[in-house]
Amino acid sequence: MLFAGITVDPAFVVGPVRRRTFGSFVEHLGRCVYSGLHDPGHPTADADGFRGxxxxLVRELGVSAVRYPGGNFVSGYRWEDGVGARAQRPTRLDLAWHSTEPNTVGVDEFVRWARRAGVEPMMxxxxxxxxxxxxxxxxxxCNVRGGTAWSDLRRANGAEEPHAIRMWCLGNEMDGPWQIGHKTAQExxxxxAETARAMRQLQPDLELVACGSSGSGMPTFGEWERVVLGEAYDVVDLISAHAYYCEEDGDLASFLASALDMDQFIESVVATADAVRAARKATRRINLSFDEWNVWYVKRAESRPPTGDDWPIAPVLLEDRYNVADAVVVGSLLISLLRHTDRVHAASLAQLVNVIAPIMTEPGGRSWRQTTFHPFALTARHAAGEVLRIVVDAPVHDTARFGEVPAVDAVATYEPDTGGLVLFAVNRSTTEPVGLTVDLRGFPRLRIVEAVTLANPDHTWSATADDATTVLPRPNTSAAQDEDGVRVELPPVSWTMLRLDATV
Incomplete structure (x- = not known):
């Protein structure tokens, strides 16, 4: 067994836990909307056709905000197609995913769904x-109360009150050559900047997100952010970041260390934004919206869109089936996002249903939780208060992509009012358990109330509609406490949550 130690102290605060960190993403792509969210023939469907x-499951997942309607889809989208009487809405070809868009679901339906699901719409x-x-x-x-052509049309379409959407993304991945209307950074x-200024003339208090690089591997990464913020710094609040990870060529060790890449991505964007701030002698800071992140096996056949004369409605696309290792990585990426809560002010797991998603459905039939559902749901439910800056002392091992990496990564959140402390930790070792000691001398009254671990001897196990429960987060009975802290064993390729509360 390997051994590691973590020191936690309430004095070292990174920043608040932000509920928007637990956002997600819904795009008109594959079966995310149609037969995912929207399935009028389903026994649980509501009057709009949305599956109950x-x-x-969305409520159980703990999603706080949902970005809509894309993604690549938005760069060719005419939003007017999706409002008004459904029978009169036009059918269009979606060039982004070589599909047919019936426009059965549009902005009004999406906002009604968001209200029902208890999530904030992000347009x-x-x-x-x-x-x-x-x-x-x-x-x-969306946002004007009435008395104008567009706001009165919304009211005529059944939404008397404004949708009151505060957070808006200014396009999507405009640095990508695959994007319809791809532009240079200057363009x-x-x-x-011009769009942001105009939108603020209509509603000054909007929160606006400029497109950052669509990946840290883009040739223009860094320079894109510098040029875009050079134009738009004074009129936007956030800049986006997108990152996807997968196990390539059987390199499990590097895959489990994916959060190192996310850490560097975040810190590089922050450095660029702060350099622009210094050059402009600005006082306000631009923060990050990490509004696409997940595990995505982009080279698999299910990620290839239709071709030729085949333009189906809601084809099966990007329907990755996630295993235990994928779930551990999702949990570790959440650790990275929380660790940077001082500058990451929003994030969106891409996507929510069927398309590289924690929730899967059968048309008209069953729904189930993928392995990645569980670390997200438990983190969203229990991370609260403040994120603490912790010290991890762990053995290292070699990886092909990152060199030497610590076997353990972790983050802690603390609620000063209640005294509750939660530790989220991953064991990146592919073969060795880790005996973890958590120094809690800064929290003398805390006692363990829950310890759960997601792991399995077969890290390739995946959930299905027939079996979504054989591998779940289970009580970790190794967790024990003494006067200095807590000891717990972390199995190889595992994600663990440890909750402690103050005694009376």
């Missing part, structure tokens, strides 16, 4: 094939 069983505007005027029209439709930065 999925709404229940994206099309800056690919469209621009300033269309963004203003959508904002007016996009100016368009984003």
């Amino acid at each position: 069983d999925v709404v229940d 994206a505007v099309n800056l690919g094939t469209r621009g300033i005027q269309e963004a203003l029209d959508l904002l007016e439709y 996009y930065g100016r368009l984003a």
Whole structure:
């Protein structure tokens, strides 16, 4: 067995736990919307056709905000197609995913679904094939109370009260050559700034997200952020970051260390944003919206869209089936996001249902939780108060991608009012358990109330509709306490949550 130690002290605070860290993403892609969220023939469907069983799972998952309607889809989207009488809505070809979009679900339906699910809607505007005027029209439709053409149309469509959407993304991945309306940093930065200024003339208190690089491996990464923020720094609040990870060529050790890449990505974007701030002699800081992140096996056949004359509605696309190792990585990426809570102010797990998602459905039938559901749900439920800066002393092992990496990664959250402390930890070792000691001398009254671990001797186990419960987070009976802290054993390839509360 390997051994590691963690020291936690309530004096060392990174920042608050932000509920928007636990956001997600819904795109008109594959079966995310149609037969995922929306399935009128399902026994649990509501009057809008949204599945009640999925709404229940979304609430259990603890999702706080949902980004909509894309993603690559938004760069060719005409939002007007998705409002008004459904029978009169046009059918369009979606070039992003080579599919047919029936526009059965649009902005009004999505907002009603979001209210029912208890999540904040986060809207994206099309800056690919469209621009300033269309963004203003959508904002007016959504947020103006009435007395104008677009707001009165919303009211005529059944939404008497404004949708009151505060957070808006200014396009999507505009640095990507795959994006409809792909632009240079200078072109996009100016368009984003002009769109932001106009939207703020209509509603000054919006929270606006500029497109950052669509990945840290992009040739323009860093320079893109510098140029875009050089144009838009004064009129946006956040800049986006997107990252996906997968196990490549059987390199499990590097995959389990994916959070190191996320850490570096975040810190590089923060450094660039702060350099622009210094050059402009600005006082306000630009923070991050990590509004696409997940495990995604992009090279698998299920990620290849249709071709030729095949333009199906809601094809099976990007339906990755996640195993235990994937869930451990999702838990470790949440650790990274929480660790950077001082600068990561929002995040979106991409996506929510069926498409690289924690929730899967059968059309008209069953729904189930993938392995990745569990670390997200437990972190969203129990992380609260403040994120603490902890010290981890752990043995290292070699990886092909990152060199030497610590076997253990962790983060802690603390609620000063209640005295509750929660530790989230991963064991990255592929073969060795780790005996972890947590020094809690700064919390003399804390006692263990729960210790759970997600692990399995077969880290390739995946949930299915027939068996989604054989491998779940289970009580970790090794957790024990003495006057200095807690000891717990972390199995290889595992994610663990340890909760402690103050004694009376």
